[in-house]
Amino acid sequence: MKKLQNSLFITRQKSYVHKQRETIVVEQESEKILQIPIHAIKSIFCFGNVMVSPFLLGFCAENGVGLAFFTEYGRFLARIQGPQSGNVLLRRIQYEKTKSAPLDVARAIIAAKIVSSRSVLQRHIRNYGSQDDVVKVIGRLKHNLEQARVDPSLDRLRGTEGVAAANYFSVFQHLVRVENDAGFAFNGRNKRPPTDPINAMLSFLYSVLGNDISAALQGVGLDPQVGFLHTDRPGRDSLAMDLLEELRAWWVDRLVLTQVNRREIKARDFSQAVSGAVTMSEAARKALLKAYQEKKHEEVEHPYTKEKLPIGLIPHMQAMLLASHLRGDLECYPPFVYR
Amino acid sequence: MMVLITYDVSTEGNNSQKRLRQIANACLDCGVRVQYSVFECEVTPDRWVQLQAQLFDIYDPSVDSLRFYKLGKNWRDRVEHHGAKPALDIYQDTLIL
Numbered sequence: 001m002k003k004l005q006n007s008l009f010i011t012r013q014k015s016y017v018h019k020q021r022e023t024i025v026v027e028q029e030s031e032k033i034l035q036i037p038i039h040a041i042k043s044i045f046c047f048g049n050v051m052v053s054p055f056l057l058g059f060c061a062e063n064g065v066g067l068a069f070f071t072e073y074g075r076f077l078a079r080i081q082g083p084q085s086g087n088v089l090l091r092r093i094q095y096e097k098t099k100s101a102p103l104d105v106a107r108a109i110i111a112a113k114i115v116s117s118r119s120v121l122q123r124h125i126r127n128y129g130s131q132d133d134v135v136k137v138i139g140r141l142k143h144n145l146e147q148a149r150v151d152p153s154l155d156r157l158r159g160t161e162g163v164a165a166a167n168y169f170s171v172f173q174h175l176v177r178v179e180n181d182a183g184f185a186f187n188g189r190n191k192r193p194p195t196d197p198i199n200a201m202l203s204f205l206y207s208v209l210g211n212d213i214s215a216a217l218q219g220v221g222l223d224p225q226v227g228f229l230h231t232d233r234p235g236r237d238s239l240a241m242d243l244l245e246e247l248r249a250w251w252v253d254r255l256v257l258t259q260v261n262r263r264e265i266k267a268r269d270f271s272q273a274v275s276g277a278v279t280m281s282e283a284a285r286k287a288l289l290k291a292y293q294e295k296k297h298e299e300v301e302h303p304y305t306k307e308k309l310p311i312g313l314i315p316h317m318q319a320m321l322l323a324s325h326l327r328g329d330l331e332c333y334p335p336f337v338y339r
Numbered sequence: 340m341m342v343l344i345t346y347d348v349s350t351e352g353n354n355s356q357k358r359l360r361q362i363a364n365a366c367l368d369c370g371v372r373v374q375y376s377v378f379e380c381e382v383t384p385d386r387w388v389q390l391q392a393q394l395f396d397i398y399d400p401s402v403d404s405l406r407f408y409k410l411g412k413n414w415r416d417r418v419e420h421h422g423a424k425p426a427l428d429i430y431q432d433t434l435i436l
Contacts, residue, residue: 008434015436022368026436033436037369040381040429289435297431 005042007212007296009289010050011282013072017044018053038063043215045208047285048072066215076207079214087221093326094222094239102228103154105242105325105333109229110161112246112335114145117168119338120249120257124175137171158229161245165189168249172198175257183267184260193277197270198256200278204285205252205292206244209315213247214240216315220323243318246335251295251311259291304334341414342387342407344370344378344394349402361397362405365390373426379418381430 008024010017015028024041026034038059043066046052052067057080060067069077097105118141121134144164151157166188173186176198186198194200214224214237227238229245259265269284280288296312309317318336325333344366348359366372369390370380382390391407398405410417420426427434 006430006434008436010436012436021364034427034434035367036371036427036429036434037367039369039386041434286435293435 006040007293008036008041008044009047009293010045011047011072011285011289013049014051016051016053017046017056019056019059024056038065041065043067043212045070045211064219066211066218068211070207076211079211081218090221090323090326091223095226097326098226098228103157105322106154106157106229107148107151108333108335109242109245110148110157110164111145112337113161113248114141114148114164115337116246116248116250117141117164117253118145120175120253121168121171123254128177131171131174134171134174137167140167154229161229172253177261178263178267183270193275195272195276196278197265197267197280198260200270200280201256201259201265201284201288202252204280205256205288206248208289208292209247209252210237210240210244212312213237213243213315213319216319217243217322219316220319222319222323222326243315243322246318246337247314250336250338251314255291255295256288259288264291300338303337340382340384340387340412341410342370342380342382343410344380345406345408346376346394346398347404348376348398351402352399354399358397358399358403362394365393365397371426371429373420379426 008026010026012026012028012033015026015033017024017026019025020035022039023035023037024044025032044052044060045068047070049072050069057067059065061080066079068079071077118138121138121141125131125134125138141164144160144167148157148160148164151160169186169189172189176184176186178184184197186196189202190196190199191203194203217224217237217239222239224237224240226232227240227242229242230236230238232238264287265284269281270278271281272278296310298311299308300311300314301308302314302317304321305317314336321330322333324330346362348362349355363372363376363378366378366380369382369386370378373379380390394405415428
């Protein structure tokens with residue numbers, strides 16, 4: 001298994017990133033802030049007004065370093081991709097399977113998503129005692145899971161997923177345990193733009209994790225744009241979004257809850273525009289990215305391979321498992337389900 | 340593998356500044372400058388051969404010296420830092436600017 005390389009997040013405005021020999025140099029107002037060899041870096045995320053030299057772009061592409069641009073508020077803008085790499089035969093099988101038999105993989109992914117949403121709720125009950133609403137939803141999710149296992153078509157499966165997600169988010173507010181802080185009111189999931197802090201944090205991290213997954217997929221030679229569950233749309237990384245489904249609750253949702261409940265991030269870190277869109281302060285964004293990055297280094301035992309690996313490598317592991325399923329080495333795709 | 344590279348380059352002679360700069364640059368390509376002429380380089384075996392060859396080309400064995408301390412894989416247990424300017428662990432520290 002490969003080494004977990006670091007991600008470089010640049011949130012500092014007006015910084016300039018360029019290549020110097022084999023290293024990445026970050027400058028602000030002609031002052032060198034950081035210089036690191038490229039081999040330590042897996043991806044670079046630029047937020048807002050960050051300039052990148054064309055030579056660094058080429059160098060990143062050459063070295064398989066992902067480079068993505070976001071707005072200051074974490075909305076995805078663009079990603080730089082180098083020459084097409086990977087295995088054309090594998091991609092052909094992927095296109096064929098996503099068309100002829102997408103249901104099996106989609107089902108595995110949705111089942112994993114429901115199980116992990118459910119265990120987020122169960123974990124809450126274990127830690128903080130029973131709450132009627134939450135228990136009710138846990139029951140409903142179990143029902144959704146059974147439904148997902150027998151749904152006869154992709155559309156029906158997507159419907160079940162939608163119901164399960166609505167169920168799960170209907171009690172998400174109970175998991176926010178910050179009292180006397182009305183700033184963290186959560187009334188269901190909303191996006192584009194998110195209209196409350198919790199939604200803003202979720203959207204932000206889903207976007208960052210989605211990019212990590214996309215890079216991992218490209219790393220094993222899969223096409224991140226052609227998915228099983230999400231339909232093709234120009235510019236959308238459907239396959240990355242598919243794999244994101246199984247990791248959302250376990251990885252991002254729990255992380256956001258921990259940050260809020262430990263009061264690492266406070267409601268005053270957010271501001272609301274007249275349009276209702278909520279934005280994070282730079283400090284909150286940094287705190288969130290730091291927590292995300294630290295979590296990547298935590299080790300867990302992979303439920304399928306039984307191997308111990310850092311969380312940051314899970315997207316790579318899933319991408320590899322999906323590739324071996326497509327090649328026919330694995331009969332089913334084993335989604336990531338952690339209890 | 341983690342290698343600690345330290346060097347002493349003679350200040351005599353008209354090429355010394357150039358050698359000093361070249362050695363530092365070669366080390367920077369692989370690692371982090373932790374003190375003035377001390378670098379921590381995390382290298383794969385093939386990269387290590389390459390880096391060594393580069394350094395041997397640059398330095399002048401009659402007046403300069405190079406020292407390599409091979410700290411292996413579990414180097415984090417073997418290194419402590421005290422005082423100002425703690426060095427970055429480029430693989431593990433969160434890199435947010």
